[in-house]
Amino acid sequence: MEYLQKQLLSLFPKTPDWKIDWEQIKKQFPWAESMQQIQQTAVWHAEGDVWTHTQMVCEELIRMQTFRTLSKQKQQEVFLAALLHDIGKIPCTRMEDGVWTSPNHAIVGSRMAREWLWKEFGLSGTKSACIFRETVCELIRYHAVPPHILTQENPEQRLIRIAANEELAEDFSLELLCMLSAADVLGRITDRKEEAFEIVELCAETAKDIGCFQKPFCFCDEFSKYAYLSGRTTQPEIEWYHQAWGEVILLGGLPGTGKDTWIRTYVQGYPVISLDEIRKQMHISPREAQGAVINAAKEQAKEYLRRKQPFIWNATNLTPVIREKQVRLFEGYHADVRIVFLETGWKEGLERNRQRTEEVPETVISDMLQKMVLPERGEAQFVEWNCV
Numbered sequence: 001m002e003y004l005q006k007q008l009l010s011l012f013p014k015t016p017d018w019k020i021d022w023e024q025i026k027k028q029f030p031w032a033e034s035m036q037q038i039q040q041t042a043v044w045h046a047e048g049d050v051w052t053h054t055q056m057v058c059e060e061l062i063r064m065q066t067f068r069t070l071s072k073q074k075q076q077e078v079f080l081a082a083l084l085h086d087i088g089k090i091p092c093t094r095m096e097d098g099v100w101t102s103p104n105h106a107i108v109g110s111r112m113a114r115e116w117l118w119k120e121f122g123l124s125g126t127k128s129a130c131i132f133r134e135t136v137c138e139l140i141r142y143h144a145v146p147p148h149i150l151t152q153e154n155p156e157q158r159l160i161r162i163a164a165n166e167e168l169a170e171d172f173s174l175e176l177l178c179m180l181s182a183a184d185v186l187g188r189i190t191d192r193k194e195e196a197f198e199i200v201e202l203c204a205e206t207a208k209d210i211g212c213f214q215k216p217f218c219f220c221d222e223f224s225k226y227a228y229l230s231g232r233t234t235q236p237e238i239e240w241y242h243q244a245w246g247e248v249i250l251l252g253g254l255p256g257t258g259k260d261t262w263i264r265t266y267v268q269g270y271p272v273i274s275l276d277e278i279r280k281q282m283h284i285s286p287r288e289a290q291g292a293v294i295n296a297a298k299e300q301a302k303e304y305l306r307r308k309q310p311f312i313w314n315a316t317n318l319t320p321v322i323r324e325k326q327v328r329l330f331e332g333y334h335a336d337v338r339i340v341f342l343e344t345g346w347k348e349g350l351e352r353n354r355q356r357t358e359e360v361p362e363t364v365i366s367d368m369l370q371k372m373v374l375p376e377r378g379e380a381q382f383v384e385w386n387c388v
């Protein structure tokens with residue numbers, strides 16, 4: 001795709017020989033040396049370090065006929081996800097009771113991949129760039145689910161929830177996820193390889209039976225979909241009664257993205273609760289404690305909610321934990337919530353930020369990008385990713 005720089009394109013194997021140029025990859029890949037130093041438990045990874053495992057996974061992937069028949073872009077997305085799938089083990093690996101463990105490495109790795117692709121290769125600010133980047137990040141985020149699907153409390157619901165993210169990251173699917181997971185299982189030395197591979201195959205067959213292997217599950221309507229994705233019901237075929245009186249827009253994005261401009265352009269007549277404006281009124285710096293600002297914003301929100309007045313909550317809202325608190329508040333008053341997440345190119349966003357009256361330091365924005373997680377489909381009644 002046109003947004004990938006030549007350096008990134010050079011990482012991908014091509015027909016007819018499908019040879020991986022590992023020397024070239026090591027020149028462009030910032031984590032190779034660190035991954036060589038990260039050890040893994042021998043029970044599951046007798047091959048040793050994370051970099052050796054990563055190479056084995058990529059080699060297994062490109063041997064798959066299912067991989068070779070994918071579109072060129074999907075090949076790039078899955079291969080890149082395979083290359084990046086365990087980068088989160090660098091900061092997450094530690095020794096516990098004599099065993100190497102890497103808790104939350106998939107979540108952390110997906111954030112590391114997003115920052116790298118966003119800043120270093122310009123994969124931000126356009127719809128196609130966003131889809132490519134977030135497909136890679138979704139694959140990394142959930143690559144460990146298929147081999148452990150039997151340990152899930154409700155495997156079918158877990159798969160349907162993950163598959164729903166294809167509505168946002170349009171190239172993503174459980175088919176690609178199971179392909180990556182299969183390569184991850186095969187690309188290691190362990191006595192449990194066959195058992196783990198069979199579980200991945202079982203996961204794929206389960207997704208096919210449900211009807212969410214290549215596309216999201218088909219619900220009877222949007223309200224029933226959210227009832228299921230949010231856990232209000234465990235029966236996806238049930239039609240859910242819709243009782244909301246109106247909508248609250250939860251706006252999010254990095255500083256300099258253009259949230260105020262988006263409001264002026266696309267939404268008129270809605271009052272706006274802006275955390276930036278409240279800080280100005282209260283003379284509180286973004287670097288100070290924000291408790292008073294948040295409380296003042298919530299009190300304004302409750303006034304609108306009690307009056308059943310639609311409004312916009314304008315803040316960065318960069319993580320699921322922060323968004324969940326607001327969504328719960330708004331839905332507690334029987335409002336629908338629409339999450340609108342905005343992004344722009346990295347350099348353009350920094351330039352817009354410099355033109356703001358209250359400029360946010362670039363180091364702060366970089367820290368925000370490291371922590372940022374785009375909203376998933378199940379976080380609210382409606383979820384949008386918009387590039388501005």
